Amino acid sequence: MNKAHTMLKKRVKKQINKAILVGFLSFSVFACKEDPLPKPNGMLALNYPAANYESFDQSDCPYLFQKNDLGEVQFEKDCSVVISYPDLNGALYLTYRPVQNNIKQLLTDAQKLTYEHVIKADNIVEEKYVNDAKDVYGMFYDVSGNAASQSQFYVTDSTSHFLTGSIYFNAKPNYDSIYPAAAYLKDDIKHLMESLQWK
Known part of the structure; x- marks a missing residue:
């Protein structure tokens, strides 16, 4: 009886050792992986075609671009314009106003429109625009963050014409998701502003 008991003990010990060895090998196989690292922040990569600019002139209106x-x-x-970009789900809105002894009010309104976005914007960068040869003077605003409009401008000759422009998207503002389209349209609105001429 003692001999049978000893053999049974040896068999159980052998099975326990096998189980420990299998467990150890399994653990070492799965434990050899590298430490997990958080994924880096990424931006949506969208490619848009290179811009091809063309002159646009509405005969009844006092400016071209x-x-x-x-x-x-x-x-x-009233010579205001909407330039729609269906592929980007956005548009540039241009609003024309004649200057009639109200340049101060027009400037105040244009600046107020931009700074209404301060609540949602992370930053607003102002860039003066002066083109003496074309008699066009104004300001470009680059707005970052979840504001409703990411780029805006106003231009004037200070005596007869005043034009404002803004980019808007047909979606809830989320700067990370609209950034590629906003950057693309920012270049367009800047080009429009810099190419603008009064008639």
Whole structure:
């Protein structure tokens, strides 16, 4: 009886040792992986075609400009314009106002429109624009963060014409997701502003 008991003990010990060895080997195989690292922040990578600018002139309106040929232009009776970008789900809105002894009020309104975005914006960078040869003077605003409009401008000759421009997207503002499209349209709105001429 003692001999059988000893053999049983040896067999159980052998099985325990096998189980420990299998467990150790399994652990060492799975434990050899590298430490997990957090994924780096990424930006949505969207590629848009290189801009091809063309002159645009509505005969009834006192200004002309160059626009990206991806934009679809719709003029209003008051010479305000909507340039839609269906592929980017956004648009540039241009609002024209004649200067009639109200330049101070027009400037105040344009600046107020931009700074209404301060609540949601992370930063607003102002860039003066002066073109003496074309008699065009103004300000470009680059707005970062979850604001409703990421780029805006106003230009004037200070005596007869005043034009404001803004980018808006047909989506809830989320700077990370609209950034590629906002950057693309920022270049367009800057080009439009810099190519603008009064008639």
